[in-house]
Amino acid sequence: MSRERMEEYFQATIDADQKIEPKDWMPDAYRKTLIRQISQHAHSEIVGMLPEGNWITRAPNLRRKAALLAKVQDEAGHGLYLYSACETLGVEREELLDQLHSGQAKYSSIFNYPTLTWADIGAIGWLVDGAAIMNQVPLCRCSYGPYARAMVRICKEESFHQRQGYEIMLTLCRGSDEQKAMAQDALNRWWWPALMMFGPNDKESTHSEQSMKWRIKRISNDELRQRFVDMTVPQADFLGIQVPDPDMKWNESTGHYDFGPINWDEFWNVVKGNGPCNRERLKARVQAHEEGSWVREAAMAYAEKRKQRAEERARVA
Amino acid sequence: MVPSTRLYDYLLRLGDNALILGQRLGEWCGHGPVLEQDIALTNIALDLIGQARLWLEYAAQTAGKGQTEDDLAFLRDAGAFRNALLVEQPNGDFAHTIIRQFLFDAWNFALHEDLCNSGDLQIRAIAEKSLKEIAYHRKYSSEWTIRLGDGTEESRSRMQTALEDLWTYAGELWNPDDLDREMAEAGISPHLERLQPAVEKYIRDILTEATLEIPAGTWMQSGGKQGRHSEHLGYILAEMQFLQRAYPGLEW
Numbered sequence A: 001m002s003r004e005r006m007e008e009y010f011q012a013t014i015d016a017d018q019k020i021e022p023k024d025w026m027p028d029a030y031r032k033t034l035i036r037q038i039s040q041h042a043h044s045e046i047v048g049m050l051p052e053g054n055w056i057t058r059a060p061n062l063r064r065k066a067a068l069l070a071k072v073q074d075e076a077g078h079g080l081y082l083y084s085a086c087e088t089l090g091v092e093r094e095e096l097l098d099q100l101h102s103g104q105a106k107y108s109s110i111f112n113y114p115t116l117t118w119a120d121i122g123a124i125g126w127l128v129d130g131a132a133i134m135n136q137v138p139l140c141r142c143s144y145g146p147y148a149r150a151m152v153r154i155c156k157e158e159s160f161h162q163r164q165g166y167e168i169m170l171t172l173c174r175g176s177d178e179q180k181a182m183a184q185d186a187l188n189r190w191w192w193p194a195l196m197m198f199g200p201n202d203k204e205s206t207h208s209e210q211s212m213k214w215r216i217k218r219i220s221n222d223e224l225r226q227r228f229v230d231m232t233v234p235q236a237d238f239l240g241i242q243v244p245d246p247d248m249k250w251n252e253s254t255g256h257y258d259f260g261p262i263n264w265d266e267f268w269n270v271v272k273g274n275g276p277c278n279r280e281r282l283k284a285r286v287q288a289h290e291e292g293s294w295v296r297e298a299a300m301a302y303a304e305k306r307k308q309r310a311e312e313r314a315r316v317a
Numbered sequence B: 001m002v003p004s005t006r007l008y009d010y011l012l013r014l015g016d017n018a019l020i021l022g023q024r025l026g027e028w029c030g031h032g033p034v035l036e037q038d039i040a041l042t043n044i045a046l047d048l049i050g051q052a053r054l055w056l057e058y059a060a061q062t063a064g065k066g067q068t069e070d071d072l073a074f075l076r077d078a079g080a081f082r083n084a085l086l087v088e089q090p091n092g093d094f095a096h097t098i099i100r101q102f103l104f105d106a107w108n109f110a111l112h113e114d115l116c117n118s119g120d121l122q123i124r125a126i127a128e129k130s131l132k133e134i135a136y137h138r139k140y141s142s143e144w145t146i147r148l149g150d151g152t153e154e155s156r157s158r159m160q161t162a163l164e165d166l167w168t169y170a171g172e173l174w175n176p177d178d179l180d181r182e183m184a185e186a187g188i189s190p191h192l193e194r195l196q197p198a199v200e201k202y203i204r205d206i207l208t209e210a211t212l213e214i215p216a217g218t219w220m221q222s223g224g225k226q227g228r229h230s231e232h233l234g235y236i237l238a239e240m241q242f243l244q245r246a247y248p249g250l251e252w
């Protein structure tokens, strides 16, 4: 088959809403786009363990401690599925981690903000997992089979995280004045970064059009952001705390909430590495990896020894 | 019948061991040497926190002062904690974490096996529920002890160092004091000296396979079970209890 015919066949498969599988032919650019997106997503899961892990040892009671441990562990599991999905495209986890550690690969900027109080654990579950679900539910129908299937598993757990986070917020908002202030402060700090999780406005977004055609992306950044706002503002109302946006108001004619301008300078500045925690997040990942190298080497050496011993035994027998 | 205050003290030993070790393992979350082991350590931490909740809830019931598991975990000072010194030792490198876990699991498994026959029905029920988890912990820490002991030069030397640092805290687990004897006499817990040979044999067998050597003639530290702790526990509690201390009496 000529290259053109293959491309036609590939696009027809996608247009028919059928899945592309690892052994199928695919254009290099499609493969590259997927590797970039899936690995970024995987990196976000494991870097995201750090801000939340920050409160495991200080969780306010044993039930919350267990729930938070389980949540952060789920995120590690998401990282694993996604690195595996990426490996089906021919890149090993080790190589992807090197790209993360060298700063070449990105991860979601939201995790470059600090978790300062217990309410941040509630706000992250509610807003960050909430925004992640908004982004990820359409990916369950993504054209690349292994990615779509990983997303189905992940989305189930994310919606559990989101409910759990909201429940933390609810408990705080029904608690003492100090607790309610803690919840409001967390919303103030996480709201705008959460809106930025959907990426630049559609007219600025560089990868979107091609990704739509390949059905890696199905819904535009701005539309997803609007859906998130429409879902979340009533939830804040129910909590009795305010979204930090003076322009936020219900628009009867559009049937959506209008909201104020996003500070894209801040967004790009954090992407560039100047967020409050970029350096320490990356350092923590690099340190864990480097300090773990003797463990990984020993595990390989031991596996090799075992193999040799088994072979020797087989020879003797 | 043993006095309820004595049973309470004994239950604290079980609950505090699980709580403090679970707390320590929780420090690893997000920092493990490889993603799979990060997940595995968190799993063990989760099991231990779950077990701690059951023991402390039962302890609180036994005390009959209307306290909860959280009152016991978050409102006692270090001197009232009854965990063994071993479990409060710092994580150190992965070798220290594995050796600490291995020594604890080897003993804890044997203990729980016997607690499944306890004359106290609630202890029996909690032990039965925990035993499967602890069997998995012991398998995990034994396999990693062997893998790292018999891995590379570096891993062997790190494991031997960890063993030398931590062996001195192992004896407290299986050397009985008055409370241990009293519980054994009452048919609530096993006689620790009867557990010891099997536990030591298990440890020796695994360490031999791991090419590691038990430090010779080491003095065994003790005191944790009676509330005399190392300096580490105060810091663990300062961190763990922070919110409950800063904002007393609230729901979270």
Ligand SMILES: [Fe+2]
Binding pocket: A045, A074, A075, A078, A154, A158
């Ligand atoms: Fe996740």
Ligand SMILES: [Fe+2]
Binding pocket: A075, A129, A157, A158, A161
């Ligand atoms: Fe999540």
